[in-house]
Amino acid sequence: MAAYGAATSLKNTIQRILQSSRISLVSHSPLILPPVYDQMDRLQRVLQLLDKTSCSKIRTEVNALDELIKEAVWEFEDLLESHLLPQILPQLESERHNLSFSVDLQSLQHHVDCFVEMVKMMEEEYIIGIKNMPEEEGEPISSRIDFGGIKSKMVGLSYEFQKAGDDLLEDKHYSIVGMAGVGKTTLAKHIFEDPSIQSHFDFRIWVKVGRKYEHNELLCCVLAQVAPIAYRMLAQGDNDDEELVGLLKEKLQDKKCLIVLDDVWEEQATYHLTNCLQENDMVGRIRYLLTSRQYIIFEDHGYERMRLLNEEESKKLLGEKVFGQKVFSEDGFPLPLEELGEKIAKKCEGLPLMIVTVAELLSKADKTPEYWTEVLKQHSSVFVEAYNQISEYLSLRCNGELPPSISNLFHLQFLVIDPHMFIRKRGVQSYMPVQIWDMQELEHLYIWGMDLPTPNTVDATLNKLTILGGVSANSCTREVLKRIPNLKELMIEVELKPYDDDDDERNPLSCLGYISQLQNLEKLRYRVKNPEIKYKGNTIPLSMFPSSLKVLWLSGLGGYPWNYLNDIGSLLPNLEILLLERYAFRGPEWEITPESFLKLIELQIGDTDLVRWRPQRGSFPNLRRLRMSHCYKLQQLDWPYDHSWIEIIDLLECNPLAVACAKELKDKFSFRLIIESSF
Structure with a gap:
């Protein structure tokens, strides 16, 4: 939506003119521009209607209208600036250059009236265009599983190729992450076709996921490549997940399988497929290779963010x-x-x-x-056209500060900043340039090791930003958070200072009380990278958890008592997934109180000293999956009879006593038990 950025630019220009201490508007000139500013405000509200539509809508006509609006706004801004310069330049050359500049805008009145009316008409056309957007059809199965062959040679990716292949051969999953067009799919295809991969896996399966898909489509894509005849017979009638999964289990039994999921846009795509294929005799034989524009949470996997070329x-x-x-x-x-x-x-x-x-x-x-x-000239049409084509998504790996000129990428929607090394000088905090607040199109922002600065204007907001990742608590101030009101996903990385004994500095959850003002927040990830496993009596600011949360991931908090988690559960009526890692909480027993975590579907607990897990009757009424990993002291899983609907219990490297306890429970209740252990 380039028009939104153009409207922001024009508003900023008008604001600078009206508020400048060095520009004196003569006669009725102060009344000329406010109607344009107000019209740009209304225009931006209309343009934001597109964000509320499904991503499966075809936006070709609306995008064309957006381009026309952008050109009209830019043309008016050029007219405004060309009107100012002839009046200001002569005064600059005179002896009165230290005084304010007199500017007359009255001759612009007709142009302003025409421009405002034209924008109103374009707004109406834009609203009609949004209402009439056709639905994008999902890709057919044949298109999703079409590998297409290798059409180009890899350039400069030999290390990445070797690393990914080695991890897959060592029975690890692997993710390739980076901007659109950086070569993720090309790299994945070369790995897929590598002779060592071909000989290691009995089945190699290619699935293009994309933005629009149905869950059972992915299962059908796998079945169509494992058992094409069975798939064709099944495709003639209605089929459900259970039937598809049953056939896949039969065909994949005792077989090693590589599944490539290309162009993954959201975690749910991987979650549904891996959850369906989680069986003791399958879990160790299926390996996944993912390509995605963003980091996807995946158990036991290697990871490579695609670098730039030299x-x-x-x-x-x-x-x-x-x-x-x-x-x-x-x-x-x-x-x-x-x-x-x-x-x-x-x-x-x-x-x-x-x-x-x-x-x-x-x-x-x-x-x-x-x-x-x-x-090679500065405004070459070749580079202008190329920038227009790539400016939706940018991923950079760098050290040092970013230049303010990055805000010139008005169309940018996805920005990823990844430092080469996390080396930070004592007492020095790294911030994005304040011009980041001018990038009105931003939807996803990942800035590992950096923070959002406090904006220097009252109306600075990033209304389209829905994902913010990699920031510290310094980005969680009231002034910053109130300017990103539509945030849906927040990932916070905290590094405790070894040289600071201040209690607030040592409390990893200090200064986070303002997160609750994010009323649209659905996912919160909070990770302490160097946890201090020592509880100092600090309390958890319960106000940091907005009731809208559906996914909560806490790691390395230092060992808060388990009873605090019960308080959190009572405040989050919509929570569906809870992940606790690296001594997020500590203590030998967690007794879950009744009426807690009423909508929770999945619970994962890893790296803790928990000995006994005791859900009381009435707690976890919708829990479907429990995963415990590296809980070496765990001995007992108590299980009320009203928890008989659980589907999966997954124990990874846990105490043999806990494994024996789970096996006894399995005899009483019908759930799948997955055990991965070196004991």
């Missing part, structure tokens, strides 16, 4: 895409284009999608020194 790799990729792999590998750039080609590749700044996009445009034009020289 200059040599960039040059090679550009040349191969423009001239063809065979020609370029033999001859390189033609001599007259060699230096220009290196400069063009360097200008792409290591972004593979930018290199590929620029190469695509170059390959369609004259391959002459004159044309390539034009391409």
Whole structure:
């Protein structure tokens, strides 16, 4: 939605004119621009209606309208600035340059009236366009499972290729994460086709997930590749998950299987599939390779965030895409284009999608020194078009501060900042540039090791931001959080200071009371990276947990007593998934009080000194899965008879006494018991 960013830019320009201490508006000029500012406010509210529509809607016509609105707003802003400059420049050159500038805007009145009316008409057309957006059809199974072969050679990914392959061969899952077009799918395809992978796995399955999918579609995609005849027979009638899973269990029994899930947009896609295939005789034989634009929580997995290309790799990729792999590998750039080609590749700044996009445009034009020289100029149409194509999503790995100019990427919706190393000077906190608040299109922001600064204007907000990850408690102030009111997912990373004995600094949950004002928050992840396993009598600020939460992940809190968790459960009526890791809570016994965690579906507890888990009658009435991992002191699982509906108990590296207890319970209740143990 480029129009939203254009409206923000125009509002900022108008605000600077009206509030500047050095601009004196003569006569009736102060009354000219406020109607435009108000109209931009109304326009932005209309543009935000698109966010409330399903991502499965086809937005082609609405996006075209958005482009027209953007051009109209930019044209008016250019007109406004061109009207100011001729009045200000002569005064700058005079001796009165230290005084305020007199500016007359009255001649703009007609232009303002026409512009406001035109925007109103465009608003109405935009609203009609949103109402009439057609529904996108889901991809057919044949398209989802079409591997498509390897169409291009990997450039500069030999280390990543080797690392991913080694992890999969060592029976680990693996995730490839990065921006659109960075080469995730290409890397996954090369791994999929590697001879060592082919010989290790009995079945290799490729599934393109995407944004729009149905849960049983993914199961059908797997079955269609494992047992195509059975799938075709099944596809002729209605089928449910239970029937699909039963067939898959039969076909995959005693077989090693690699499942590639390409282009995963949300955790639920992996959760449903892995949950269906969680059986003792299958869990150790199925391995998953994921590609995604964001980090997906996955048990026991390797992980690689795709890096940018260096200059040599960039040059090679550009040349191969423009001239063809065979020609370029033999001859390189033609001599007259060699230096220009290196400069063009360097200008792409290591972004593979930018290199590929620029190469695509170059390959369609004259391959002459004159044309390539034009391409290198600052406002070259080739780079402008390429930036427009890639500016939705950006992932960077860097050290040091980001330049304020990053806010010039008005279209940016997904921004990931990942430092090379987490090395921080004592007493120094790293912040994003304050211009981050001008990036009105941002929806997902991951900034590991950095924080959001307090904005310096009253009306600065990021209304479209729904995911914020990697920040510390410094981003959880009242001033910051009230400006991201639509946040749905918040991931906080805390690093305790070893040199500070202040009680508030040592309490990992201090300063978090303002999170509760995020009334739309559904997922909260809070992780202390270097936990101090020592309870000092600190209390948990219960106000940090908004009642809207559905997923809560706490790690490394230092060992709060289990009774605090009961208090949290009573405040979260909508909580469905609870993950507790690395001594989030501590103590030999957790007695869960009645009427606690009424909607909880899944509970995971890892790395704790828990000895006895005691849910009371009336607690966890909807619990379907319990997973305990690395609970070496766990001995007893008490089980009230009203908990007979649980579906899965998963014990990973737990005390043999707990395993024996679970086996006794399995004889009384019909649940699946998954045991992974080296004991």
